[in-house]
Amino acid sequence: MENKIVLITGANSGIGKAAALKFATEGYRVVMACRNMVISNAVRQEIIEASKNVQVDLMELDVSSFDSIRAFCSAFKAQYPRLDILIHNAAYLNHGEKAFKLSPENIELSFATNTFGPFLMTQLLADHLEKSQDPRILNACTTNIKHFFDPKRKIDFDNLQGELLGKQLNNAYTMYGDSKMALLMLTFKMAETLKPHGIKVNALQINRVKLSKETIRKMNSFWKVLAWTQNLTNPLPSGMADNYFHICTSDEYKNVTGQLINHKRQIIQPSTSEQGFSQVKNIFGSGSYPNYATDPINVKKIWDLCISLTKTG
Numbered sequence: 001m002e003n004k005i006v007l008i009t010g011a012n013s014g015i016g017k018a019a020a021l022k023f024a025t026e027g028y029r030v031v032m033a034c035r036n037m038v039i040s041n042a043v044r045q046e047i048i049e050a051s052k053n054v055q056v057d058l059m060e061l062d063v064s065s066f067d068s069i070r071a072f073c074s075a076f077k078a079q080y081p082r083l084d085i086l087i088h089n090a091a092y093l094n095h096g097e098k099a100f101k102l103s104p105e106n107i108e109l110s111f112a113t114n115t116f117g118p119f120l121m122t123q124l125l126a127d128h129l130e131k132s133q134d135p136r137i138l139n140a141c142t143t144n145i146k147h148f149f150d151p152k153r154k155i156d157f158d159n160l161q162g163e164l165l166g167k168q169l170n171n172a173y174t175m176y177g178d179s180k181m182a183l184l185m186l187t188f189k190m191a192e193t194l195k196p197h198g199i200k201v202n203a204l205q206i207n208r209v210k211l212s213k214e215t216i217r218k219m220n221s222f223w224k225v226l227a228w229t230q231n232l233t234n235p236l237p238s239g240m241a242d243n244y245f246h247i248c249t250s251d252e253y254k255n256v257t258g259q260l261i262n263h264k265r266q267i268i269q270p271s272t273s274e275q276g277f278s279q280v281k282n283i284f285g286s287g288s289y290p291n292y293a294t295d296p297i298n299v300k301k302i303w304d305l306c307i308s309l310t311k312t313g
């Protein structure tokens with residue numbers, strides 16, 4: 001196999017770490033893009049030993065910071081001839097967090113990390129992806145966007161830069177779901193704009209996976225207990241890492257773009273009805289996603305906001 005290059009953000013923990021191991025074991029050149037270099041370097045050594053592949057590199061990246069993304073992308077382009085696979089895996093969610101946290105550019109932290117960061121990275125790396133024979137991007141989404149089956153739910157576009165700071169209680173869980181909904185909407189638009197360049201963009205709807213000790217340690221006591229309890233039955237990250245690998249490398253997905261794929265590797269569709277029994281199926285099943293995500297007005301709003309905040313227009 002030729003040495004394909006895969007870039008995974010947040011590859012020091014959970015699904016990202018399992019994915020780095022999977023790609024390395026399969027002989028890919030893996031670039032782990034992480035923010036904590038001490039912890040991540042130890043993880044890199046672990047992956048090299050377990051995979052017997054020395055082509056596992058580590059680069060510093062804080063996905064919530066536009067400056068860090070810009071520096072990272074310049075360094076990446078200087079070091080590698082092209083990019084074959086880009087996996088936006090890193091995410092911010094601190095269950096139970098009450099404070100409204102802002103990124104270095106004063107953007108709400110979930111949106112900075114989970115939406116605007118991946119957008120800017122994609123914009124800056126698109127020309128490098130274009131040099132690949134089969135470039136693919138995967139966005140890590142979540143079943144939490146299902147809360148958008150709530151008819152009243154909408155992204156609070158007017159509160160993404162701390163406009164309501166101190167006037168409204170922050171709900172980290174809601175912000176996380178909203179930022180991932182925005183990432184799904186970007187997936188559709190990115191797929192459209194990158195299609196002429198041969199770059200495929202899809203999203204994976206991740207349902208539930210065991211959380212790492214490090215991630216649980218950051219939670220407050222209530223969420224810690226809940227997370228440990230859920231971990232008793234949640235599957236290992238390796239299963240979801242296999243999904244990352246399959247979507248980004250298999251012939252089955254070679255020509256698939258602009259889709260949301262569920263944990264069973266099925267391409268899923270927006271709901272056709274959000275009422276009555278259909279809605280029960282939408283919420284408890286895994287075969288549909290809220291049609292809020294396909295509303296062209298919402299998609300344009302988040303796309304335009306991405307361009308203006310990242311100054312990439």
Ligand SMILES: NC(=O)c1ccc[n+]([C@@H]2O[C@H](COP(=O)([O-])OP(=O)(O)OC[C@H]3O[C@@H](n4cnc5c(N)ncnc54)[C@H](OP(=O)(O)O)[C@@H]3O)[C@@H](O)[C@H]2O)c1
Nearest residue numbers: 010013014015062063064089090091140142206208209215
């Ligand atoms: N586990 C689940 O049940 C589940 C369900 C639905 C969706 N997902 C999605 O799956 C993906 C992986 O989640 P996981 O469960 O594997 O979580 P995890 O173990 O907590 O991993 C998240 C990773 O993102 C990194 N990260 C967070 N903020 C960052 C930043 N600003 N810059 C760079 N890296 C940053 C973390 O680095 P640090 O170690 O430095 O914090 C960590 O490596 C996420 O996108 C998540 O939303 C997971």
